[in-house]
Amino acid sequence: MRKVIAYFIKHSVAVNVIVVGFVIFGIFGMLSLKSSFFPLTDSKIININATYPGASPQEIEEGVVLKIEDNLKGIEGIDRVTSASRENSGSITVEILKGYNIDFMLLEVKNAVDRVSSFPVGMEPLVVSKQEQSRPTISFALSGENVPLYTLKQLARDIENDLRGIDGISQIAISGYPNEEIEIAVNENTLLGYDISFEEISNAVASSNILTTGGNIKTDREEYLIRANSRSYYGNELSYIPVKTLADGTSVLLKDVAIIRDRFSETPNATYYDNKLAVNITVTSTNSEDLIDAADKVKAYIEDYNQRFTNVQLDVVRDLSVTLNQRTALLTENAVVGMLLVLIFLSIFLNTRLAFWVAFGLPIAFLGMFIFAGQFDVTINVLSLFGMIIVIGILVDDGIVIAENIYQHYEDGKSPVQAAIDGTMEVIPPILSAIITTLLAFSTFLFLEGRIGDIFGEVSVIVILTLLVSLVEALIILPAHLAHSKALQPKNNQPKKGIARVFQKMRIVNDYGDKAMNWMRDKLYAPVLRFSLANKFFTFALFIAALILTFGSMSGGIIKTAFFPRISSDQVSINLSMPNGTSEFITDS
Template sequence: MRSVIAYFIKFPVAVNIFLFALFAFGLWGVLGTRSSFFPLNEPNMITIRIAYPGASPQEIEEGIVLRIEDNLRGLVGIDRVTSVSSENTATITVETLQDYDIDVVLADVKNAVDRVPSYPVGMEPPVVAKLEPMARSVQFTLSGDKVPLKTLKQIARRIENDLRGIEGISQVDLTGFPAEEIEIAVREPDLRAYNLSFAEVAQAVANSNILSTGGTIRTESEDYLIRARNRRYYGDELDFIVVRADASGRIIYLKDVAEVRDTWSEVPDRLYMNGHPAIEFSVSTTNSEDLLHAADETLKYIDDFNAKNDNVHLDVTRDASLVLRQRTQLLLENG
C-alpha cells in the first residue's frame, strides 16, 4: 500500500488518469444498466403446447401426452416434467437443471417430440418453445363510445404493430375479445329443394377453401412449384363456392343453400371499460430490454394517440415503472 501511495505522489498525473477512467467506466456501467421490477433470472422452462380440436382430456392424455413423456425420459439436463390436459388442448412443462444450457435441452426436447411415430388425425403440430421470463411494464385499454368490437380489434392490431416497431418493445399481448369464426348456417328447405345433403355442402367447403402444395414440374431451364392458394378468411368470400354443377350448366353456390357470416366464438372472453367494450394491451419486457424505457415509450405513444383520436381512447390501468421509480427514489433519499 505504501508503494502505491508513493507512486501516486511521485506521478500525480497517473492519479488523475486513474480517477478519470474510474469515473468513465462507472458512468458507462450506470447508463448500460437495465431496469427491472424483479431480479433477472435465466430461463429454465420449456413448454410443449398441443392442440387437438374436438378431443377430450383423456384422449389427449393417452394418445399424445404419454407418448411424448415417454420420449422425454432419460434426457440429460431435465429436472422435472409436468403436464396438464384439458378439452382440445394440453401443455407439457419441462424444467431444466440450473447448470445446463437450456438451448441444448430445447433441441433435445424437439427431437424427442419428433420421434413420436404418429399422432392422431386432426391434431395440429406441437409447438415447442423456451419460456422466456417476462416483466409487465404497462397495461392499458382501448375503448370507445358505441364503437363495435370488430372495429376496436382492427384499431388494436394497428396499435400493436406500432408498439412492436418501437425499439426496446417486443412483447405486446392483446386480450378482451374471442376468436373470430366464419359461421355457415345451412337452410334445410333449400337443401331439399336442390336435393343436397349436409355432407355435400361440408365437402364442397373443405375442397374449395384450401392452401396446399401440389408438387413440382421440372423443365430443362427451371422448376415450377404448383400451389393452390384458395383459402378465404371472411364470410362474404365464401358465398360463391360451387356446391354442385351439372351438365346443363346449372350451378349451385353456397349462398343459395346457406347463410354465411362472420361472427365471434362462443367463448365468453369480453372486457369492458366504463361500460363500453374494450381491449386490453399488456406491454412486457424480456431480460434484454429495459422496463423504464419500454414504459416511457408506451406512455408517450398513448398520449400521442389520445391527442389524435376522439372516438376511441387509451386508458392506463397499470404502470409498473411508477412503483419502480418510487422505490429507486426512496433508496437514493435514504442512502
C-alpha cells in the same frame, strides 16, 4: 499494505486519477444498465405441445404424452417433467436444472421426441420450443363512446402494427374480446328445395377453403411449384362457393342457401373501461429490452394518438415503470439524506472537513459499483434498488472509523501524512472483519436455488460490489484526501471570510459536541461497561434470556412469520361467482 497506503497518501495525484476514473466509467456503466421490474433470468422451461383433433384426454395421455415422457427419462440436465392432457390437445413442460444450456437441452428434448415412431394418425405436428422470458411493462385500454367491438379490434390491430415499428418494443398482446369466427346459418327449407344435405355444404366448404401444395413440374428450363391457395378469412369470400350443380347446369352457391357473416364467438368475454366497451393492449419486455425506455415510448405514442383522434382514446391501466421510478427516487432521496446526516453529525462531534470527505465516499462507492454491475447481468429493478438502499447505511461506517482515528493521531502530535498512515493501519483489522462478515451474510443468497435465488442473488451482488468498492475508497482514497485536507492543519484563529468563516464557526459547535460526547462516555457508557465487566455471568444471562424470549415468542405466535410481508395494494379486485348456466346478460347487469 502499509506501503500501498503510504504511496497513495504521498502521491495524491494518483488518487485523483482513480476518483476521476470512478466518476467517468461509473456514469457510463450506470447509463448502460437496462431496467426491468424484476431481475432478468434465463429461461429454464421447454414446452411440448400436441394437437390431436377429436381425441379425448385419455387418448392424448396414452397415445402421445406417455410415449414422450418415457423417452425423456434418463436425459441428463432435466429437473422435472409435468404434463396435462385435455380434449384435442396436450402439453408437456420440461424444467431444466441450473447450470445447463437451454439451447443444448432443447436439441436433446427434440431428439427424444423424434425417437417416438408411433404417434396416432391424424395428429398435427408436435411443437417443441423453449419458453421465452418476458415481463409486463405497460397495459392500456382502447375505448370509445358507442364504438362497436369489431371497430375497436381493428383499431387495436393498427395500434399493434404501429408499436411494433418502434425500436425496443416487440412483445404486444391484445385481449378483451372473444375469438372471431365465420358463421354459416343454413336455411333448412332452402336445403330441402334444392335437395342438399348439411354434409354436402360442409364438404363443399372444406374442399374449397384450402391452402396446400400439389407437387412440382420440372422442365428443361424451369421448375414450377403447384400450389392451391384458396383459403378465405372473411365471410363474404365464402359466398360464391359452389355447393351443387343442377341438371340444367346451374350452380347453387353457398350464399343461395345460407346467411354468411363475420362475428365473434358466443364466449362471454368482454372488457370495459369507465363503463365503455374496450380492448386491452399489453406491452411486455424481453431480456434484451429496457422496461423504462419501452414504457416511455408507449406513453409518448398514447399521448400523440389521443391528440389525433377524438372518438376513441387510449388510457393507461397499469404502468410498472412508475413503481421503478418511485424506487429510484427513494434511493436518491435516501442517499442525499444519508450524506446530509453524515455531514451534520460529524460536523457536530468531529470536524466539518472530515465530515465532507467521509460523505464523499458514498457516491464514489456507488459509481464504482456501476462499473462492474453490468458484468454480472445486473439491471435497474426493484430488487437491485432495494440492495442499494440497504447498503447506504453500511457504507459510511468504515469512513467514520478511519477519519476519526486519523484525526486522533493528528491530535496526538503526528504530521498529517504520518497520522493518515498510522490511523488507517491501526483500524484495518476491525474494518476488514466487519466487511467480511457482511459479505458472508449476503453471499448466502447466491446459493439459493430456483426463482428465489435468481431474485435475491441480485441483491447480494449489489451489496457485495458496493462494499468492496467502498473498502478501496476507505483505505486508499479517504486517507489521501484527509492527509492533504485543511482539517489536519494547525488552527488559525484569525478572522476568516466566506466558506472558511463557516468552518471557523463550526469549531465552536465542535467544542460543545466534544463535551457532550465526553459526558456520555464518562457518565453513561463507562458505568455500564464497568458493571458488565464486574458481573459477567449476570450480563451474559441477560442476553441468553432475551434470546430464549425471542424464540418463545416466535413459537407461541406472538411474533408471526411469513415468507413475504403483507403490504397494502393500490388496487381493489372484485370477483363475482354466479351459478352455472347464468346468462352473460344477467351477470353483466
